[in-house]
Amino acid sequence: MSVKLILRDKEFTVKPGMTLRDALSKIDVLPESVLATRQGEMITEDEILKDGDEIKLIAVISGGYANAAIETVLLR
Amino acid sequence: MKCNSCGGKAVVQMRQHKLALCANDFLEWLPEQVERFIKKYKMFTRSDRVLAAVSGGKDSLSLWDILWRLGYSVDGLYIGLGIDGGIEYSDQSQRLTEKFASERGLQLKVVCVPEVYGETIPDMARRTTRGKTKPCAVCGLTKRHIMNRIAYEGGYDVLVTGHNLDDEAAALFGNTLNWAAGHLVRQWPVLEANQPGLARKAKPLCRIYEREMAAYAMLRGIEYIYEECPYAVGSKSIYYKELLNRMEADRPGAKLSFYISFLQAKENGLFAPHADPKVEQLHSCPTCGQPTSAPGECAFCRMTIKVK
Ligand code: SF4
Ligand SMILES: [Zn+2]
Ligand SMILES: [Zn+2]
Numbered sequence: 001m002s003v004k005l006i007l008r009d010k011e012f013t014v015k016p017g018m019t020l021r022d023a024l025s026k027i028d029v030l031p032e033s034v035l036a037t038r039q040g041e042m043i044t045e046d047e048i049l050k051d052g053d054e055i056k057l058i059a060v061i062s063g064g065y066a067n068a069a070i071e072t073v074l075l076r
Numbered sequence: 077m078k079c080n081s082c083g084g085k086a087v088v089q090m091r092q093h094k095l096a097l098c099a100n101d102f103l104e105w106l107p108e109q110v111e112r113f114i115k116k117y118k119m120f121t122r123s124d125r126v127l128a129a130v131s132g133g134k135d136s137l138s139l140w141d142i143l144w145r146l147g148y149s150v151d152g153l154y155i156g157l158g159i160d161g162g163i164e165y166s167d168q169s170q171r172l173t174e175k176f177a178s179e180r181g182l183q184l185k186v187v188c189v190p191e192v193y194g195e196t197i198p199d200m201a202r203r204t205t206r207g208k209t210k211p212c213a214v215c216g217l218t219k220r221h222i223m224n225r226i227a228y229e230g231g232y233d234v235l236v237t238g239h240n241l242d243d244e245a246a247a248l249f250g251n252t253l254n255w256a257a258g259h260l261v262r263q264w265p266v267l268e269a270n271q272p273g274l275a276r277k278a279k280p281l282c283r284i285y286e287r288e289m290a291a292y293a294m295l296r297g298i299e300y301i302y303e304e305c306p307y308a309v310g311s312k313s314i315y316y317k318e319l320l321n322r323m324e325a326d327r328p329g330a331k332l333s334f335y336i337s338f339l340q341a342k343e344n345g346l347f348a349p350h351a352d353p354k355v356e357q358l359h360s361c362p363t364c365g366q367p368t369s370a371p372g373e374c375a376f377c378r379m380t381i382k383v384k
Contacts, residue, residue, distance in 0.1 A: 032321040035290055042087040042294065044077045044096060060290035061242065061317050062133060063308030 003049040007034065007057040014049065021045035023055075033061045081105075088291050091328030099295045106292050107142045110280050117265040119278035124233035126150040127275075129223050130176075130184075132169025134293040134300040135238030137176050139281055141298060143236070144180060150236070152177055155222050156188035157215060158196025161306030169301040176298065185230075187222050193380050204379055210307055214379065221376040224366055227275030239279040242286035245331045246316035248338055261347050264339070271358055273366040283332070286317070 012027040034057040077086040079098035086096035130136040177184035201211030227235040251259040269276040323330040361374035368374035
């Protein structure tokens with residue numbers, strides 16, 4: 001009985017029956033930093049995870065603006 | 077969870093707005109919000125010619141999509157940095173950006189740094205003291221120069237970038253930790269072109285959470301580069317974003333109110349313009365015409381001339 005959560009190349013397993021929000025806190029992933037999909041559908045944090053579920057987590061925080069602070073100065 | 081608009085199944089929950097929406101309603105709601113902020117901060121109108129700086133990432137491509145759907149006339153500018161990092165970062169992002177533009181019949185200008193300036197960003201960085209450890213400063217300087225040049229030469233009224241709320245809040249956080257008065261004085265959703273050679277700039281996504289931008293890209297089916305620029309790893313801005321998101325988890329809306337109360341405080345005169353030490357003594361670069369803080373050539377021209 002397990003639920004799989006996949007984030008980039010990492011895999012986590014949690015027990016079924018908990019919400020996505022609880023699962024994220026178990027595996028220490030900030031809910032604000034990911035989107036979760038089940039079978040290609042986006043799901044909200046109150047969703048109860050069922051046995052056999054495979055949840056794909058998509059990281060949403062990017063440092064593409066690693067120079068955000070610098071840019072604020074320069075882009076005047 | 078139910079959609080607050082139609083009662084269907086919600087796919088996005090936004091705690092900071094106490095709002096949950098289904099895919100269709102979210103795809104309608106987000107552009108409306110962007111439109112609201114374009115008007116609120118007087119960014120541009122439908123008669124303006126807009127140039128969007130696009131990187132192939134979720135924020136800038138979604139921004140371009142939204143502005144296009146809202147009926148603005150907006151071209152794209154892609155800057156090829158020549159960054160590989162084992163994942164062909166620049167090639168992939170250029171390919172995705174070109175695909176995006178051609179699918180929508182949009183105009184895309186491509187400036188390839190290695191072709192125009194003879195060297196990739198990492199190579200350029202290795203030659204200069206500025207970029208000894210990380211190419212980001214050289215990269216930022218180059219992007220800013222090219223964006224200004226293309227916007228100015230092309231006669232665009234405004235240049236837009238995909239900075240989202242998390243970017244702005246992280247920059248604000250960093251600037252506040254350092255009490256960087258000059259940066260704090262300048263940070264705003266719009267930067268006026270108050271010097272010759274400069275383009276007017278705006279950030280239409282400045283109040284939209286990064287997570288919402290990713291949700292928009294996904295639900296809209298926009299193919300964006302998921303991989304990070306390899307040099308972004310371990311950057312300060314990612315660290316600040318994480319700290320802010322820790323707060324956000326306990327107190328929904330924390331990062332939004334951090335940013336908005338800053339804007340309000342500024343409107344109420346908290347930061348005097350003369351707190352910006354750079355503002356008085358700007359000169360024009362004799363080579364490119366863009367403003368620089370010291371007489372003589374600007375940092376960008378000095379850097380590229382060394383290369384040639
Ligand atoms: S992380 Fe650094 S090198 Fe990479 S695109 Fe951003 S500023 Fe340029
Ligand atoms: Zn709905
Ligand atoms: Zn110059």
